[in-house]
Amino acid sequence: MPVVTKTLELHLVTPNTHKERKLRETKIAYQQALQTAFDANCTTRTEANDVVVKYALSGYVKNALKQYVPQLCGGSYDADELHDDHPVKFTNEGIRLDHQPQNHYEWYVKIPHHEDYNLWMPAAANPEQRPWLEALHAGDAEMGECRLLERDGKWYLHVTATRDVEARSVSTDRTPVGVDIGDAALATVCHRDERGTPTAPDIYSDDASQVRHLRKTYFTATRRLQRRDSERIAETYGDSLWDRIDHILHRVSRNVVERVQQVDSPVLVLENLQYIRENMEYGAFMNRRLHGWAFAKLHAQIQYKAEEAGIPVETVNPRNTSKECHVCGEKGARPEQARFRCTNDECWVGEYQADVNAAINIADRYRSGESQRRSNRDTGKKATGDDSATDGASLTGPQDTQADAESRQTTLGTHAS
Structure with a gap:
C-alpha cells in the first residue's frame, strides 16, 4: 500500500504578550543550543545530549536536537556552517492537535515550552489541508517531525503527516x-x-x-x-x-x-x-x-x-x-x-x-x-448565489482562552495538559 507524506502548515493565531514571549524564548534557546552543539562538532547523540541538556528547552526539542546535530556534523549533511533562523524542531510526541468545532478557531495545538510547561495555541489551517488534519486527529494518519518558525512577524507550525493510501486504478468510465x-x-x-x-x-x-x-x-x-x-x-x-x-x-x-x-x-x-x-x-x-x-x-x-x-x-x-x-x-x-x-x-x-x-x-x-x-x-474565487450550507464549523464569535498549560482546562476540559 503506497505511503503518502505531506507537510501541513498551521498559522498560530496572534498570541498574547505572554505567549509571544514564551515562543521567542524557545526560539532563542533553540538557536543557542544548536549553535553550541554544532561548534562542539557533536557527531553522536551522546555528545549532543551533553550540550543541549543545559538549555531551558522541552525534552521533545532536546531529543530533536540530538538527532539533528550529528546529521549536520559529518552525518547526513556535513554542513560547513549554520545559516540563521533554523526552525525549532520537535519530535512528534511533543505536539498535540485538538479539534474544538464549537469555537471560533476550531483547531488548537500544544507547543511544549520547557519540561512540564506547555502553550495551547489556537491555529488557522489551510482549507485544502483539512482532510489531513482530520485524519491526524482521528488517528488515521501518523504525525512526524514538527517545526516552529517565525515568518514576517507571524508564527507557524509545520507538521509532517504520513498515511497509507490504496493505489487507484485509473478509469475513464466511473x-x-x-x-x-x-x-x-x-x-x-x-x-x-x-x-x-x-x-x-x-x-x-x-x-x-x-x-x-x-x-x-x-x-x-x-x-x-x-x-x-x-x-x-x-x-x-x-x-x-x-x-x-x-x-x-x-x-x-x-x-x-x-x-x-x-x-x-x-x-x-x-x-x-x-x-x-x-x-x-x-x-x-x-x-x-x-x-x-x-x-x-x-x-x-x-x-x-x-x-x-x-x-x-x-x-x-x-x-x-x-x-x-x-x-x-x-x-x-x-x-x-x-x-x-x-x-x-x-x-x-x-x-x-x-x-x-x-x-x-x-x-x-x-x-x-x-x-x-x-x-x-x-x-481561489468564490461563486455567488450558492444555496448550500456555509462552511461553519465554528461559532460566530471567538471563544478562545488566553490560558497556558495551567488554565487550559477551562477551555479543553479533558484535553488539558
Missing part, C-alpha cells in the same frame, strides 16, 4: 455517486444506475435529528451553567456533548464511504466548499444551526476516508444543486426543508425528496464535466 450534506439529513447518498434511473438513496436524517438535539442541549445547558459561574463544569459538559456529535459524524462518514464502495468503479462527488458564499444570510437562528452542524468537518471526514479506501473524490460547484430539478433542470421551490417541488408543468417530477434531488444533481454535474478538482479550485 460511476459518479453524489453526496449531499444538508440540514434535514446529515448526508444523502445517491447515484444513477446503468439506465440513468436514480438508485435507492441512503438518507441520514435520524442522525441529523440527534445532532440537532445535542446542539440545542449544548447551547441551553452551557449557557445556564455559565450564568451560575460554573465555567469549568460548562466546558467539561460541553466537551462531552461535542464528543458525542463527533462520534456521529465519524460513523456517518464511515457509512457513506462503505455505501459508495458497493458501487462498481465509483467516484465520490461532493460540493466544493470553497465556492460557498461567505456572507450568506439565513437569519440568526439558522446561522447558529448551520455553524453548529460542522458541514466542513463532515465533508473532510468523508473525503479523507474515501481516499484511504481508494475511492477518487471530486467536487463540483454547489450553485443551485438543491434548487434545480434533476429531471428537467428548471428551478423549483422548497415548501419544506426536505421537499422539493418542480414548478415546470411539463415535468413529471412534481414533488421529490429535496436531499435526494440535490445528491443526483451533484453526481450529474461531475458526469457533465463540471468537476472542479483542479482548475476552479486553484483560482
Whole structure:
C-alpha cells in the first residue's frame, strides 16, 4: 500500500504578550543550543545530549536536537556552517492537535515550552489541508517531525503527516455517486444506475435529528451553567456533548464511504466548499444551526476516508444543486426543508425528496464535466448565489482562552495538559 507524506502548515493565531514571549524564548534557546552543539562538532547523540541538556528547552526539542546535530556534523549533511533562523524542531510526541468545532478557531495545538510547561495555541489551517488534519486527529494518519518558525512577524507550525493510501486504478468510465450534506439529513447518498434511473438513496436524517438535539442541549445547558459561574463544569459538559456529535459524524462518514464502495468503479462527488458564499444570510437562528452542524468537518471526514479506501473524490460547484430539478433542470421551490417541488408543468417530477434531488444533481454535474478538482479550485474565487450550507464549523464569535498549560482546562476540559 503506497505511503503518502505531506507537510501541513498551521498559522498560530496572534498570541498574547505572554505567549509571544514564551515562543521567542524557545526560539532563542533553540538557536543557542544548536549553535553550541554544532561548534562542539557533536557527531553522536551522546555528545549532543551533553550540550543541549543545559538549555531551558522541552525534552521533545532536546531529543530533536540530538538527532539533528550529528546529521549536520559529518552525518547526513556535513554542513560547513549554520545559516540563521533554523526552525525549532520537535519530535512528534511533543505536539498535540485538538479539534474544538464549537469555537471560533476550531483547531488548537500544544507547543511544549520547557519540561512540564506547555502553550495551547489556537491555529488557522489551510482549507485544502483539512482532510489531513482530520485524519491526524482521528488517528488515521501518523504525525512526524514538527517545526516552529517565525515568518514576517507571524508564527507557524509545520507538521509532517504520513498515511497509507490504496493505489487507484485509473478509469475513464466511473460511476459518479453524489453526496449531499444538508440540514434535514446529515448526508444523502445517491447515484444513477446503468439506465440513468436514480438508485435507492441512503438518507441520514435520524442522525441529523440527534445532532440537532445535542446542539440545542449544548447551547441551553452551557449557557445556564455559565450564568451560575460554573465555567469549568460548562466546558467539561460541553466537551462531552461535542464528543458525542463527533462520534456521529465519524460513523456517518464511515457509512457513506462503505455505501459508495458497493458501487462498481465509483467516484465520490461532493460540493466544493470553497465556492460557498461567505456572507450568506439565513437569519440568526439558522446561522447558529448551520455553524453548529460542522458541514466542513463532515465533508473532510468523508473525503479523507474515501481516499484511504481508494475511492477518487471530486467536487463540483454547489450553485443551485438543491434548487434545480434533476429531471428537467428548471428551478423549483422548497415548501419544506426536505421537499422539493418542480414548478415546470411539463415535468413529471412534481414533488421529490429535496436531499435526494440535490445528491443526483451533484453526481450529474461531475458526469457533465463540471468537476472542479483542479482548475476552479486553484483560482481561489468564490461563486455567488450558492444555496448550500456555509462552511461553519465554528461559532460566530471567538471563544478562545488566553490560558497556558495551567488554565487550559477551562477551555479543553479533558484535553488539558
